[in-house]
Amino acid sequence: MNLSWLKKPLPAALTLVLLWTICRLAILVHTGIPQPGLHDEFSYLLGADTFAHGRLANPPPVLGKFFESPHILVRPVYVSKYPPGQALFLALGQRVFGSPFYGVLIGNALMLFTLCLMLYAWVTPRWALAVSVMFALAFTPAMYWTNSYWGGSVATSGGALVLLAIGIYRRRQTPLAGVVFALGALLLFWTRPFEGGVFTILMLLIFARELWRMLRPGVLVAACSVLAIGGAWTGIYNKAITGSPLHLPYLLHDHMYNTTPVFWFLPMRTEPVYDQPRLAGQHGNNGREAIEYKELGQGPLRPWRAFTATLWYMGLTLGVAVLFTLLVPVAWRDPLYRKMAIVAGFFILAMSAETFQSQHYFAPVWAGLGLMIAVWAEHAWNLRIRNWRVGRPLVVLALLSPALITPLPHLLRPLTTAHALAAGTIKAPPDLHWPRRRKALIDELSHLDRDQLVIVRYPWLRWRVEEEWVYNGADIDHQRVIFAHDFGPDENRALLDHYPDRSVVLLTFDPDTGQEKIEPYSTAADAQ
Secondary structure, three states: OOOHHHHOHHHHHHHHHHHHHHHHHHHHHHHOOOOOOOHHHHHHHHHHHHHHOOOOOEOOOOOHHHOOOOOEEOOOOEEEOOOOHHHHHHHHHHHHHOOOHHHHHHHHHHHHHHHHHHHHHHOOHHHHHHHHHHHHHHOOOOOHHHOOOOOOHHHHHHHHHHHHHHHHHHHOOOHHHHHHHHHHHHHHHOOOHHHHHHHHHHHHHHOHHHHHHOOOHHHHHHHHHHHHHHHHHHHHHHHHHHOOOOOOHHHHHHHHHOOOOOEOOOOOOOOOOOOOHHHHHHHOOOOHHHHHHHHOOOOOHHHHHHHHHHHHHHHOOOHHHHHHHHHOOOOOOOHHHHHHHHHHHHHHHHHOOEOOOOHHHHHHHHHHHHHHHHHHHHHHOOOEEOOEEOHHHHHHHHHHHHHHHOOHHHHOHHHHHHHHHHHOOOOOOOOOOHHHHHHHHHHHHHOOOOOEEEEEOOOOOOOOOOOOOOOOOOOHHHOOEEEEEOOHHHHHHHHHHHOOOOEEEEEEEOOOOOOEEEEEOOHHHHHO
């Protein structure tokens, strides 16, 4: 069979994406569309629904405190706090295919496509394809980037485009390189502004001499033009939410709600007075975020704890493959490997300044790590020790390691849950099935004759704050089922008056098992 066409980047990338997509859709037929369960996911979905309605922001709800939940704004407008990149892809899936989850798969496909093109721009086709397949094998449903709404893939695409642009520019100084670079930088800013900014600056610095020596005005003009258009749209988006083109929604939310700083070396802030008291369980001085901040401790060990946490999250999935490149140092003399290693090292240092860590925070540097692995594999393949070909099994094992490591978070979940319980981060083991039960309740109530208003009453304010039922779409008033917080019979009267044509039900929970109970809402019984 003649496979020479796989030596060309575009056919190879398209084939890889097509095969991966077919496999992922086949699995999806069996598992069904995943349901959101994390605060962040609901926030991104609100952003997606906002874009799908053709808006940058939604008017503030009349009774905003009934709908306040973590990571969203209800004033000055009703919108997600997060940058728009991930939500734009979710909105595309919602509008074109009927579900925002298909936007997740579009982002996954774009990531594999851009990574493959990037690798072909830097290394030989053999190793570009091999490492591209490594990424494809790692992105099974066990990898949350492809099975949740949290993101990661779009930011990885941004990093891959930045590296692809530099690879193109080194060969031919055409305006295309400038356009690709600008698109990558914008995707990074629209998904992970801080981490993406660090990665972009590091890449420009590490290749500064080459880029300056080959500088062409046309490339610079093309890049600046695309960046100007993207920057103008970003300013319009920011102004629609915060009132200022330079003030990010994330920072507005941080100022209004958070007591825990983004960077661990900054002090805690004074807790605000929350209109929705339950928010203190997430954002307050003794909330989940504050507990994570305090877990770092004080004194000289605090930076070390932050650094080791950074290594752990960055090492997930690609960690063993990168470790192979360090322990079998056959590529250190290669300038490209050294440059990517320097970028990765400084990126780790920058990320270790952040209070919170998660695997998708490191998405911008994945392209650089993939290139490190490809360069190493090319050097290690023919490695011999005393006439033994040890290089080939080492390379195969390294390239397969991401697919083997991806399920580990699921296998380790009981241990991490036990640690969180011991540390006080959570009070009870998480109920992994409640997102589907929430969806089942919505489906059941949606089939009734009248629109429904669900008043959610928790056993106490901080009860399972990680399992928040009160999230709604962009157009609350026209939803078939609305979720709202319970404020007691007196204050709930305003909510009932605002929705006089809806059937009102009360959602309560067993404090021990977490099992929910639904019943008609009665103001008379509530007042007793």
